[in-house]
Amino acid sequence: MKGLWWKVLALLLMLYVVLAGLLIPLKSGIQSVEPMQLTAGQQQTIRVEGYNTHFESGEEIRAWLRLGSPRVEGKEGRDTAILSNSVKVIGVQDLSISFQVPAYLPTSDGAARASLIIDNPKDGAFVLPEAIILKQSEALAGPPSPQGWSSQIENLSASSGITFPFRGLLAETIRNQYFHVSLWFSLMILMLAAAVYAARFLISGRSEFDRRSEALTKVGLAFGMLGLFTGMVWANFTWGKPWSGDVKQNMTAIALLIYLAYFVLRASVASDQQASRIGAAYNIFAFAMLIPLLYIIPRMRASLHPGAGGNPGFGGEDLDSTMRMVFYPGIIGFTLVGLWLAQLSWRTARLKHKIQERLLG
Template identity: 40%
Template sequence: MRFLGLAWWKWMSIVLFVYVITRGLLVPLKPGILNINPSRFQVGQSVEFEIEGYNSFYTKATPRVFFKISDQYLCRADSIEVISETKLKIKHLFHNYLPVNQKIVMASVIVDSEVDGASVMPSKLILSQDSIELEEGIAAWTLDKPAQFNLKHKYHFPFRNILYETIRNTFFHVSLWFGMFALMFGSLYYSYRVLKYSKPEDDLRAYSMVYVAVIFGVLGLMTGSLWARFTWDTWWTNDIKLNMAALSMLIYIAYLILRASIDDPDRRAKITAAYNVFAVVAIIPLIFVLPRLTDSLHPGNGGNPAFGSDDMDNALRTVFYPSVTAFILLGFWMADLWKRVCVLDAQDSLDFD
């Protein structure tokens, strides 16, 4: 089916890209807490500190601030002064005793407002006490009536600490890898067809899919590297997923070099197809299995399912799935163009002879 002379799936990739870029860049992040300064306190004295919010509207509705220890003990901040849209000044007197059996404890901060909804900064405050008095601490850290937090129903991407706005990279970096995997399986299929039916066109298809997969893979490594630099503070980590990605790149580069070193087209098709099938089928299980056995910085490892409810929420999903589709279709489009040029080239050199 064609529309204005272009296959429908190519149009679809264009439309999806427009959707992904506009929606993925324009939807704001959920309001969150960027920083709390200072954050180390001795209990039993009046303290003062500042909370910095992100994307928040503190002047529209003065928020309530809570401190939380180990899931159940809450206490409300004494006085809140709104300095600007994104800045709060808190004055609070922490009670003499904490509701725990330790000298030092980490407390989370919850800022809750009608406009922004509730946002949490986990384990940021470090509170220390000199002596332990569990009963009194629990009494002081229990609210009279349960706190009702405001939910925000507006369409937002989730706010994650350290990641912040780079959560949008899921639509570009992660989808790039999905596109690469799709191309990889495509080339595997056509390599299998080369072995079975030995048609020269299938060989060119497999080759051009590998070519585009290498481009996608290199771009994936570069974008991932940039993202890692500003998230984990390093260009390259010894993460199992990175090593496996580098490994699959090496395989495909070997495939391209092997292609260049055989002259006879028929034999080249057979040999490279055999290598492609062997390499991909032997290595792919490792790429999918090994990261799940060992710990990794990436989601979906150490026994967790990839893209479970912790990593993705519904707002992200509405952009992520279209972006994966868009990148897969773009990859196949690029491979299609490359293959058509290769076919013309082959015909051309035949005519020339």
């Protein structure tokens, strides 16, 4: 079979993405903290349930409560934090941590949010942002004071082994990055290819280009539907409901409607030649609309999707280098699978064209 190599590559990439995407464990994290509110000026104990942790008694496990935003890697300077005075291991996932909270908070609001940082030699350091609310006790009312809040967070252990990041309520679903998000990226590539073939058809008039353009659009639309459904499943268990009217959800639905109209348009033209020409022009138009719908408008509005409100979409903490090693092959893999499906479609269409020509001639 000619041109087999890229189909083999598609298979291998998909195999790699599914295996690596499912088998690489998540980094350790903190699942729950009880109680979530502590009062200043007292010795208090919290129960912590970890995720993917390997606590063992006898190890040196340290914990900090840090005020303000979570510590930025490599940032020098003083931390506003307190160190735990005892950490007791209850199970591989469970800890009991005692803190002596100083009598006065360093902030003047009477309450502060603290992130909980735990460090153990096996799992490295991990953080739960805004884990605990610290309250000034009424009996000990007084001016804010930084005294006792000067513990340095240092000598953190590095985690060993390859892991994906642990992000609070995403938990294991962070792996959907390789399936749901890759699908959308490959859709973009397929639709671009469809628009390029449409343009080549308009320039040269060769019907083969139009068949390819139509087949690629068909696969792209199918990918879009899959992307929408997988997104709804993912959203149901992280955002609480399948459709929250998020701007990106709305805009992708509109984009899919635009591409559905492409097939309505083609179907409503009587002559094949006109259908090809009008369809090709509309295809380019639809692709030009796809970019603002998927990538410009959602960034200008508040959205649940990452990348909204002027934030960078990818990169930073949400996509570390381990994830890239699976995410990028995932995009290539899905694109190749899409090309393969589209090729089947356009070869079928070519066959149909030839049979019709033979029947007529």
